[in-house]
Structure formats: C-alpha cells, structure tokens
Amino acid sequence: xxxxxxxxxxxxxxxxxxxxxxxxxxxxxxxxxxxxxxxxxxxxxxxxxxxxxxxxxxxxxxxxxxxxxxxxxxxxxxxxxxxxxxxxxxxxxxxxxxxxxxxxxxxxxxxxxxxxxxxxxxxxxxxxxxxxxxxxxxxxxxxxxxxxxxxxxxxxxxxxxxxxxxxxxxxxxxxxxxxxxxxxxxxxxxxxxxxxxxxxxxxxxxxxxxxxxxxxxxxxxxxxxxxxxxxxxxxxxxxxxxxxxxxxxxxxxxxxxxxxxxxxxxxxxxxxxxxxxxxxxxxxxxxxxxxxxxxxxxxxxxxxxxxxxxxxxxxxxxxxxxxxxxxxxxxxxxxxxxxxxxxxxxxxxxxxxxxxxxxxxxxxxxxxxxxxxxxxxxxx
Amino acid sequence: xxxxxxxxxxxxxxxxxxxxxxxxxxxxxxxxxxxxxxxxxxxxxxxxxxxxxxxxxxxxxxxxxxxxxxxxxxxxxxxxxxxxxxxxxxxxxxxxxxxxxxxxxxxxxxxxxxxxxxxxxxxxxxxxxxxxxxxxxxxxxxxxxxxxxxxxxxxxxxxxxxxxxxxxxxxxxxxxxxxxxxxxxxxxxxxxxxxxxxxxxxxxxxxxxxxxxxxxxxxxxxxxxxxxxxxxxxxxxxxxxxxxxxxxxxxxxxxxxxxxxxxxxxxxxxxxxxxxxxxxxxxxxxxxxxxxxxxxxxxxxxxxxxxxxxxxxxxxxxxxxxxxxxxxxxxxxxxxxxxxxxxxxxxxxxxxxxxxxxxxxxxxxxxxxxxxxxxxxxxxx
Numbered sequence: 001x002x003x004x005x006x007x008x009x010x011x012x013x014x015x016x017x018x019x020x021x022x023x024x025x026x027x028x029x030x031x032x033x034x035x036x037x038x039x040x041x042x043x044x045x046x047x048x049x050x051x052x053x054x055x056x057x058x059x060x061x062x063x064x065x066x067x068x069x070x071x072x073x074x075x076x077x078x079x080x081x082x083x084x085x086x087x088x089x090x091x092x093x094x095x096x097x098x099x100x101x102x103x104x105x106x107x108x109x110x111x112x113x114x115x116x117x118x119x120x121x122x123x124x125x126x127x128x129x130x131x132x133x134x135x136x137x138x139x140x141x142x143x144x145x146x147x148x149x150x151x152x153x154x155x156x157x158x159x160x161x162x163x164x165x166x167x168x169x170x171x172x173x174x175x176x177x178x179x180x181x182x183x184x185x186x187x188x189x190x191x192x193x194x195x196x197x198x199x200x201x202x203x204x205x206x207x208x209x210x211x212x213x214x215x216x217x218x219x220x221x222x223x224x225x226x227x228x229x230x231x232x233x234x235x236x237x238x239x240x241x242x243x244x245x246x247x248x249x250x251x252x253x254x255x256x257x258x259x260x261x262x263x264x265x266x267x268x269x270x271x272x273x274x275x276x277x278x279x280x281x282x283x284x285x286x287x288x289x290x291x292x293x294x295x296x297x298x299x300x301x302x303x304x305x306x307x308x309x310x311x312x313x314x315x316x317x318x319x320x321x322x323x324x325x326x327x328x329x330x331x332x333x334x335x336x337x338x339x340x341x342x343x344x345x346x347x348x349x350x351x352x353x354x355x356x357x358x359x360x361x362x363x364x365x366x367x368x369x370x371x372x373x374x375x376x377x378x379x380x
Numbered sequence: 381x382x383x384x385x386x387x388x389x390x391x392x393x394x395x396x397x398x399x400x401x402x403x404x405x406x407x408x409x410x411x412x413x414x415x416x417x418x419x420x421x422x423x424x425x426x427x428x429x430x431x432x433x434x435x436x437x438x439x440x441x442x443x444x445x446x447x448x449x450x451x452x453x454x455x456x457x458x459x460x461x462x463x464x465x466x467x468x469x470x471x472x473x474x475x476x477x478x479x480x481x482x483x484x485x486x487x488x489x490x491x492x493x494x495x496x497x498x499x500x501x502x503x504x505x506x507x508x509x510x511x512x513x514x515x516x517x518x519x520x521x522x523x524x525x526x527x528x529x530x531x532x533x534x535x536x537x538x539x540x541x542x543x544x545x546x547x548x549x550x551x552x553x554x555x556x557x558x559x560x561x562x563x564x565x566x567x568x569x570x571x572x573x574x575x576x577x578x579x580x581x582x583x584x585x586x587x588x589x590x591x592x593x594x595x596x597x598x599x600x601x602x603x604x605x606x607x608x609x610x611x612x613x614x615x616x617x618x619x620x621x622x623x624x625x626x627x628x629x630x631x632x633x634x635x636x637x638x639x640x641x642x643x644x645x646x647x648x649x650x651x652x653x654x655x656x657x658x659x660x661x662x663x664x665x666x667x668x669x670x671x672x673x674x675x676x677x678x679x680x681x682x683x684x685x686x687x688x689x690x691x692x693x694x695x696x697x698x699x700x701x702x703x704x705x706x707x708x709x710x711x712x713x714x715x716x717x718x719x720x721x722x723x724x725x726x727x728x729x730x731x732x733x734x735x736x737x738x739x740x741x742x743x744x745x746x747x748x749x750x751x752x753x754x755x756x757x758x759x760x761x
Contacts (some may be wrong), residue, residue, distance in 0.1 A: 008410040032435045035431035055456050059736045079744050083686065096735070097742050156471035202422065240422065260446045263439070277439040279424075280452035284439050310443070310596070328447055356451040356517075358736050364383035372736030373454050 023325045024296045028357055033116045036255075037275060037285040038330035051334045056324070058341040059358075060370035062093050065102055065125065069362035071113045072349045076122040076167070078352060083368055084114035090125055092137065095353075095360065095370055104135055104147045110328050112163045117170045122150065122188075124173055126160025136185055141152050153185045162210045165312050166218050166235075173222055175206035175234075184235050194238035196223070197231075202240035204231060210254045216261025220278070224252030230266055232278060245276045247283045259310045259380065267301030273315050273325065287313065287325050289332075303349045306354025316347030322361055336361070338372060343369060 036045075067086030074081055078334055079095045088109025092102035110128035119121065126132040132153040141147050147209035158179030166172035166184075172193075173185045181203060182196040195201020206226035213221040220242075224230045228248045231241035250269035257264045258275070263284065267273045273287040290300060299319040306327070313325040314336075320343055336342055345364035352359055358372045403587045 004406050004409065007406060011409055011413050011416065014413060014420060017420050018416060018423065021420060021427060023421060024429070025427055030429050032430070034435045035437045035440055036759055037440045037443055041444055044444060046444070049455065056454065094742075096744060104626065110658060115609065130418075146635065202418070243426070258443075259450065260442075275443075277436075279761060280433045280436075281430075282433075282439055284436060284443065305453050307454050310423060310447045310452040311452055311455060328444060330656045355453070357744075358452075359454070370736060373456070 001232055005163070018377040032280075032282065036112070036330075037328060040124045041328040048329055048331060049333045051324070053339070054306060055373060056336065056339070056371055057374045058336075058339065058369045059372050060095060060098050061333055061341065061373065062098055062185050062368040063366070063368070064091055064093075064103075065089065065366045065368075067366060068345075068348065069350050069366060069368060070111065071121065071125075072360055072362045074242075074351050074353050074360065075116045075125075076118050076229060076354050078120055079358075080116070080120060081351070081368065082116050083362055084111040084125050084127075085366070086110075088125060090114055090135070093368070094122065095358070097229050102137055102147070106133070111305050115163045115165055117165050119170050122170065122187075123238070124163050124165065126153075126157045126163050130154070130156045130159055130177070132156075132160050132163055132173065132178075132185070134173075148362060151187060151190050153183075153187070153190055153192075156181070158207065162204060164177070164211055164213055164221075166213055167215050169313070174211050174213060176211045176223055178207040182205060182208055182211055182221075182233065184238075192197050194235060196233045196238050196241070203365070204229065204252075206296060209252060209267075212255045214257050214261050214278075219320040222255050222264050222278070224266055224268075226251040228252060228268070228270075230255055230264070230276065234260050243278075243281050245281060245283070247274055247286075248272070248310060250300075253301060254303050256306060258306055261310060262312070265304050265306060265313055267304040269300040271298030271300055271317075273313060275313075275327070276308060280378045285327075285330055287315070287330055289323070302347060305350040305352045306360065307352065307359075314350050314352075314359055316361060318351055320345055320348050320363070322347050322348060322350070336372050341369070343367065 042356055049303070062081070062083070064085065065085040069083055069085050071084040074095075080101070081095050081266075085090050085091065086109070088106050088111065089214075090102070090104040090111070091100050093099065093318050094101055104123070106125065108127060108129035109132075112122060112126050112127040114125040121138060122134055124134050128346070133149050134148045134151040134153070135147055137147075139150065144357055153173070153175070156175065156177040156179050158177045160175050160177050162176040164174055166174065171187045173184065173187050174182060176182045181191050181198050184194040184196070185191070186193050192363055197208070203245070204223065204225040204227050208223050208225045210224040211221055219235050220232060221235065222230050222232050228246075228250055230245040230252055232243045234242050245266075248266065248268040248270055252266050252268045254267040255264055256266075262278050263275055263279060265273055265275050271289055274283055275285040275287075276283055291298065296332065299317040299321060301315050302325055303319055304313060304317040305377070311327055312333075313327045315323045315325060317323065317337075320337050322331045322342070323334065324334040325331070326333050343361065343363035343365050347361050347363050349362040350359065357358045358370050359369050360368055363370045735741050
C-alpha cells in the first residue's frame with residue numbers, strides 16, 4: 001500500500017498535470033480564435049439593426065403580485081404566462097387580455113423558479129424548500145380556495161434555482177440546484193431518472209443557477225453555475241459533462257440556447273453576455289457594456305433571451321436596464337429600461353413567446369411587462 | 381378581533397452538499413488523487429477533441445447564415461430602396477468602390493466589399509483594421525494596434541502600456557490598485573467587493589449583508605460567520621400584512637386589521653383603516669373566482685363557477701372549456717387539447733403581426749398565409 005508521502009507526491013504531480021493541461025487547452029483555443037461574430041459580420045457588410053424610439057413598446061403591464069417577481073415562463077402554444085413571486089404565489093396570466101386565470105398559493109413562499117408544461121395544463125415551481133412542486137391547472141381547488149399540489153419532486157440537497165420541462169414531453173423535467181447538480185425527473189412517478197454532477201468533479205463545483213434544453217435536440221441541455229462555467233450534458237450520459245465552457249469571470253446566472261440549436265448564450269455576474277458554440281466549445285462573442293463613467297460596479301446580467309431569428313439578444317440587468325443587443329454586430333440597439341412605462345426595479349427574468357412576437361420581462365417592482373413591435377412593417 | 385402577533389416564518393435552510401467522508405490521511409489522499417486523475421483524463425480528451433476543430437470563423441459564418449432565415453416579428457422594417465439606386469447598386473457592386481457622396485445621396489445601404497472609412501453615414505467600419513487614429517466615421521472608439529488610448533475590453537491587453545490603471549481590462553490577476561470584480565479572485569487581499577464574498581468568505585464580508593440577495597455574500601447558504609441572514613422580527617405586522625419578505629415589512633401594512641377581509645397579500649396597501657382594493661383588482665374573477673362585496677366595501681374572491689359537463693358543448697359560463705374546446709367531444713373530457721374548432725377569420729396582410737398592439741385581440745393564432753402571429757378574433761389593426 002502506498003505511503004502517505006508517496007501519495008502526496010503523486011497528488012502534487014497530478015495537480016501540476018491538471019494545471020498544465022488547462023493551460024495547453026487555453027492556448028490551443030486562443031490559436032483557434034481568429035475572429036469573433038462582430039468582426040466577421042462587419043467584414044461581411046452586415047447592416048445594423050435600427051430601432052426608432054417607438055418601435056418596441058410596452059403593450060401590457062401585468063399587475064397582481066405583491067412581491068418581487070423572480071421567474072416567468074410562457075406556454076408553448078397559447079399566450080399564457082406563469083410567474084413566481086416573493087409573495088409566495090404563482091399566477092397564470094392570459095398575456096393578451098392581462099387576465100389572471102389562476103393564482104396558486106404555495107406551501108413554501110420562497111419560490112425561485114417556475115415553468116409551464118408543454119401542453120399548458122401543468123406548472124412546476126421550486127425554491128428554497130429544495131423541492132419542485134407540480135400543479136395541474138385543471139384541479140379543483142379545496143375549500144380554502146387553494147390549488148392542491150399534484151406531485152412534489154424531492155431529492156435535491158439544495159435550493160432549486162431553475163426548472164424546465166423537456167419540450168414535447170409532459171412527463172420529463174430538468175431542475176438545477178444549489179447542491180451543484182442538475183436532475184432529470186419523471187413527473188408521473190416523482191422519481192429521479194438521472195443526476196448530473198454531484199460528488200465527483202465531473203460536474204459543477206458550485207451552485208447551479210440555470211438550465212436550458214436544446215429544442216432542436218432535446219437530449220442535450222446546458223447548465224450555468226456560480227463556478228463561472230457552463231456545462232453541456234447529454235441526458236443519456238449522466239456520468240460526466242460532454243463539455244465545459246470557460247470564459248466568464250463570475251457566476252453564470254442565465255443560459256439560453258440560440259435558435260439554431262448549435263450555439264447558446266449566457267449572462268453573468270461579470271456583467272457580460274457571451275455566445276458559445278456548443279460543438280466546438282469556442283467562445284464566439286462577448287457582449288459587454290461600456291464601463292460606468294462614475295466607475296460604479298458593472299450591473300450584473302440576471303437573465304437573457306434570444307429573438308426567434310437570433311438577431312436580437314435581450315439581457316436584463318440588476319440596475320433595471322434591459323439591453324437589446326444586435327447579436328451579429330455586438331451593439332446595443334435599444335434599452336427597454338429607458339423606454340416609457342419601463343420597470344422601476346431590477347429585471348429578474350425574461351422570456352420570449354413561442355411565436356417570437358412578444359417579450360415578457362419580470363421585475364423586482366412586482367410587475368411583468370409585455371414588449372412587442374408596434375412600428376410599421378411593410379416593405380415598399 | 382384583536383391584533384394577532386405576527387408569526388415569523390423561518391426560511392427553509394437547504395442542506396449543504398454532502399462533504400467527502402472525513403477519512404484520515406491516506407484514504408482521503410487516495411480519493412483526491414482519484415479525482416485528479418479523472419480530471420487529467422477529461423482534460424486530455426478535451427485537448428484531443430480540439431484536433432481538427434475548425435477555427436471560430438467557421439462558427440461565425442454559420443451564425444451569420446442562420447440569422448435572417450427566419451422572419452422575426454420584433455425586427456424593424458426593411459429600409460426602403462429607391463428604384464433609382466438599383467442601377468447604381470449594380471454598378472457599385474461590380475466596381476467594388478465605396479464612394480461616399482454617391483453612397484449618401486442615394487440613401488442606399490452600400491455593401492462595401494472592402495473596408496471603407498470615409499466620412500459617410502452609410503458606410504461602417506467593418507473591421508478593426510479600418511479604425512486608424514484619424515478615422516472619423518467609426519462609431520466606436522478606434523483601437524488600432526498601437527493606440528490604446530481608448531480603453532475598452534477588446535483594446536487593452538495585459539501589457540498595454542498606455543491603458544490607465546483604472547482600465548478594468550488591463551488589470552489581470554496580479555492587480556494591485558485596480559479593484560473590480562474581474563480583478564479580485566478568491567484569494568483577494570485588499571480588493572474587497574461582492575465577487576470576493578463567496579461561500580467561503582473570510583474577511584471580505586460585508587457587515588450587513590442582507591438576506592436572500594443573490595448577488596451578495598448571502599447566496600442562500602450563508603455561513604453564520606459571514607453575515608446575518610435571518611429575518612428581522614416583524615413584530616408590528618400581523619398576518620394580514622403578509623410579512624414574508626426579507627426585512628421588508630411596510631409600516632403601513634401593520635395597521636391592517638385581520639378582520640379586513642381583504643385577499644391577504646393586497647392588505648398591505650392599508651392606510652388609516654383597512655381599505656380593501658375594489659373588486660376589479662381581485663384575482664381576475666375570470667374563470668374560477670368572483671368578487672363579492674363584504675361589509676365595509678372589502679371584497680374577496682370566492683369560487684363561484686363549477687364546470688359542468690356541458691362546458692364542452694360551448695356553454696359560455698364554463699370556466700374551463702372555451703373556444704378551445706373540441707367540438708364533438710364527450711362532455712366528461714377535460715378538453716386539454718388546444719384545438720381551434722372555431723373557424724379562424726382570414727388574416728389580411730395588415731392584421732398579421734398586430735396581435736399585441738391591438739387591444740381587442742383576445743386570442744392569437746398563426747396566419748396560414750404569412751405565418752405571422754394573427755388575431756384569431758379577426759382584429760384588424
């Protein structure tokens with residue numbers, strides 16, 4: 001049996017090996033970094049996106065929460081939204097009419113995330129109770145007017161930060177957690193199908209904040225973490241991440257797949273958004289704000305969403321800004337935070353409707369707002 | 381009914397991730413060595429996978445080709461193209477010349493095949509090589525190879541001599557005076573800011589961290605040494621005031637009387653006495669709830685509808701099945717399938733895309749012709 005001294009020697013050698021390999025990887029990637037999306041697009045003569053001040057407007061304000069809004073999700077088909085708030089409720093909205101169709105009082109009020117099932121009949125939520133609760137919207141309420149929980153998914157050892165149903169599968173859900181793992185659940189049985197990450201460092205080494213499932217290939221999803229990395233997972237292979245993406249300098253708060261299914265965007269506490277290539281691991285573009293003239297700390301990115309064509313990247317920030325980035329030219333084309341009827345507080349969540357015609361933002365000012373295009377669209 | 385003492389709910393404290401078993405000496409080292417060797421294998425695999433991987437420009441090309449293949453309802457209108465510019469455009473494209481005065485007078489959008497830095501608003505500086513120190517038409521600061529006076533993230537490299545110390549991107553791990561989130565790593569010394577304060581924060585802890593602030597030290601698993609993440613007592617507030625938030629119990633909320641009868645969360649707008657919001661702000665009162673006025677003008681939302689099996693036959697009072705109900709289905713079905721059994725009006729070109737700007741629009745659909753979002757209720761904008 002090896003002595004402790006021998007093991008220490010091997011430990012030091014292995015550590016040096018890891019550091020050396022990481023440096024080689026970094027150098028190899030730098031050699032392949034011959035351009036970025038913005039430089040390439042400009043060289044191709046891409047015309048910039050130009051918004052008039054009244055092109056994108058706030059056309060609905062959804063009021064009803066009495067606490068900060070933390071999360072929202074659209075239905076895949078109808079224009080319904082579910083939102084989760086610090087007031088301990090989920091509200092389901094008809095976004096077109098601004099009507100509230102359901103108001104669900106939660107057993108644990110510290111909710112952090114919510115999601116709509118693909119058929120629009122169920123919603124899921126999770127938070128500090130370390131569990132994910134499922135509600136069937138067709139359920140009868142009890143005598144107190146409360147909707148019963150259909151299923152509680154327990155097993156995480158930390159808070160549930162994000163959840164998303166697998167597209168077109170009402171029975172499969174993926175959650176991310178403060179216990180550094182992601183889990184794939186069978187909603188009908190309440191069982192964990194797979195755990196991604198965990199005890200061995202093939203997974204994240206800090207709290208996982210966000211997940212995004214690839215709608216073009218639903219076997220793949222990405223997760224963003226406080227360890228400043230994003231990891232790509234294949235739900236059929238839980239033992240290790242397919243790839244790890246480095247670049248951010250602080251917590252990754254939000255990840256979202258690009259509409260083509262081969263790239264994904266990220267938003268981080270370092271104040272930047274980034275675009276990565278899923279297959280090669282390359283960082284394609286950094287979307288970073290100009291530093292504040294007063295040298296204040298950079299606002300952090302809390303949430304992101306892509307428009308349906310991929311040309312626009314919406315990013316919500318901790319200071320209430322909501323930048324609309326031209327994805328190709330890496331320029332800010334609009335700040336929804338400066339428009340009329342904008343939010344009064346931090347943008348905590350964003351979501352694009354399934355048909356790409358509207359963006360919903362949720363804020364710590366307790367409101368949700370719907371933004372849509374109101375300019376003239378005909379081509380002469 | 382007298383005022384009740386507020387019940388301060390303790391937030392759930394999720395357990396920390398499981399620690400490795402605290403085996404002494406040899407076994408712990410063996411476990412760590414196993415983990416490191418596994419990491420070495422992963423890194424070697426990743427290095428191997430980079431062989432033959434195309435450079436970033438290939439991915440950039442794919443992104444450019446993809447964007448524009450789908451119509452985007454949020455993108456502004458295409459610029460008008462004057463017919464008189466058509467011939468000029470063709471000539472220009474053949475000559476590959478960017479001549480500013482011709483470019484600007486026709487209001488064309490020239491696509492210069494070569495970088496063009498004339499003082500013409502039509503042309504843009506397509507790449508960094510265009511941005512010379514005297515270039516006036518570039519909208520962005522010019523960062524040439526030898527000019528780092530305009531300090532931005534892409535410009536300032538670690539050995540950039542002219543970047544001022546305050547330039548955040550100049551400050552790499554061994555920074556001293558430039559203290560910002562990108563500078564301060566886990567073993568930070570004097571740069572004490574938010575990014576220093578990770579779960580194992582030592583001396584870089586803010587004294588009054590606050591509770592449940594995701595960006596601060598207390599990331600829901602704050603350690604007792606670091607900051608105080610307990611809810612201050614909301615002794616002045618009663619359940620009517622809904623003191624669930626972190627330290628935020630609006631003072632006027634504490635005047636709410638339990639007998640208010642308001643829907644609990646909305647009681648927090650109480651002034652001198654408990655004035656409940658009018659029924660119009662009760663939850664939707666749409667499908668399952670109806671406002672009923674109680675004494676003193678307070679309202680509560682009670683469930684009044686109960687879906688009958690006849691709902692699937694189009695009875696308008698049903699709270700579940702509306703126009704999306706599938707005709708012909710048995711009344712006991714739950715109508716869960718979204719189905720557009722109501723004939724959709726045709727979508728003239730001008731009503732496509734106006735779903736959100738039209739207040740009369742209550743249901744969206746997809747126009748079969750233009751594939752744009754449309755109003756199913758035939759709203760014309």
